[in-house]
Each structure stands twice: as C-alpha cells, then as structure tokens.
Amino acid sequence: xxxxxxxxxxxxxxxxxxxxxxxxxxxxxxxxxxxxxxxxxxxxxxxxxxxxxxxxxxxxxxxxxxxxxxxxxxxxxxxxxxxxxxxxxxxxxxxxxxxxxxxxxxxxxxxxxxxxxxxxxxxxxxxxxxxxxxxxxxxxxxxxxxxxxxxxxxxxxxxx
Numbered sequence: 001x002x003x004x005x006x007x008x009x010x011x012x013x014x015x016x017x018x019x020x021x022x023x024x025x026x027x028x029x030x031x032x033x034x035x036x037x038x039x040x041x042x043x044x045x046x047x048x049x050x051x052x053x054x055x056x057x058x059x060x061x062x063x064x065x066x067x068x069x070x071x072x073x074x075x076x077x078x079x080x081x082x083x084x085x086x087x088x089x090x091x092x093x094x095x096x097x098x099x100x101x102x103x104x105x106x107x108x109x110x111x112x113x114x115x116x117x118x119x120x121x122x123x124x125x126x127x128x129x130x131x132x133x134x135x136x137x138x139x140x141x142x143x144x145x146x147x148x149x150x151x152x153x154x155x156x157x158x159x160x
Contacts, residue, residue: 004142007149013141018108020144021101024051027151028097036093040153045085047154050147051096052088053081058103061140065107068133069114074123076136111137 008016028036028051036048045053060079068074119134 004139004146007142007145008138011141013138014108014111016141016144017104017111017137020148021097021104023148024054024097024100024151027148027155028093031151031155034159035154038154038157038159040150040157044150045088047151048091048093048096049085049088050150051093051100052091053085054144054147055096055099055103056084057081057143058100058107061136062103062107064136065110065133068121068123068136069118076123076125078125078127107140 028047031038031047036051037046039046064074064076068076119132119137121133122130123133123136124130
C-alpha cells in the first residue's frame with residue numbers, strides 16, 4: 001500500500017516531482033528566516049527540519065530508484081526518519097534546499113530516460129509489501145505534496 005497515493009489525485013507524479021524544488025524555494029523565501037523555525041503544530045517539525053528531511057529523503061530515493069533499476073525484484077531498505085532527524089537542529093535550511101534541489105534534478109534526469117515498461121518493474125518494501133517502480137515514483141510525489149502542504153500550513157499559521 002502506498003501511504004502517499006491519496007495526495008496525488010489525478011495529478012502526474014513526474015510533473016509534481018519536477019516542480020517541487022521551485023515550490024520549496026518559493027515557500028522558503030515566503031517563510032523567511034523566522035518562519036523557517038516555526039512548525040505547523042505543537043510537537044511537529046519546523047520548516048527548516050522539514051527541508052532537512054526532504055534533502056535526506058531525496059538521497060534515499062536516489063539510491064532506491066537506482067537499486068530498483070539495477071536489481072531484479074529489489075527490496076527497498078526502510079529507514080527511521082526520526083533517527084535520521086536527530087542532527088537536523090544543526091542544519092542550515094538553504095543547504096538542505098540546495099541539496100534537495102541538486103539531487104532531485106539528477107533523479108528527474110534519470111526518470112526521463114526510462115522506458116514506459118520500467119515503471120511496471122516489481123519491487124517490494126518490507127513494511128508496505130509488493131509494489132512497482134511506478135509506486136516508488138508515486139511515493140516520491142506524494143511525499144513531496146505532504147511536506148509542501150505542511151509548509152503551507154506553517155506559512156498560514158500566525159507567528160507566536
């Protein structure tokens with residue numbers, strides 16, 4: 001099951017994936033330095049940490065995409081996002097955004113080289129079960145939308 005599929009609706013995941021870096025840049029600029037330290041709800045990550053998470057996750061997706069292409073019936077390695085987030089309080093929002101954007105451009109370039117048949121290639125996730133390469137791409141796009149919505153919520157929340 002894809003926990004992010006509901007975020008997509010009828011939208012093309014490849015278009016969302018390609019557009020996300022500019023959307024993140026726009027949101028980060030609108031939030032400004034103070035806004036990047038706000039969260040959308042008590043106990044939730046502030047915007048700067050969300051950007052750091054997105055940078056790390058994009059590197060994980062880069063590896064997953066390439067492993068899925070290189071191996072027959074690849075088994076995706078899950079990771080503990082909260083464990084990965086422990087050092088994020090020391091990370092710079094612009095560095096996270098730059099990292100995300102660079103790796104995303106590389107991932108988009110890869111995705112545009114693939115034939116349609118590749119998207120039906122089977123793979124699996126230990127926690128989510130059997131899926132296809134297309135599901136992995138949809139997960140990326142839905143994950144983007146989830147965090148873009150969180151950043152919009154931060155922007156709409158008044159400063160304390």
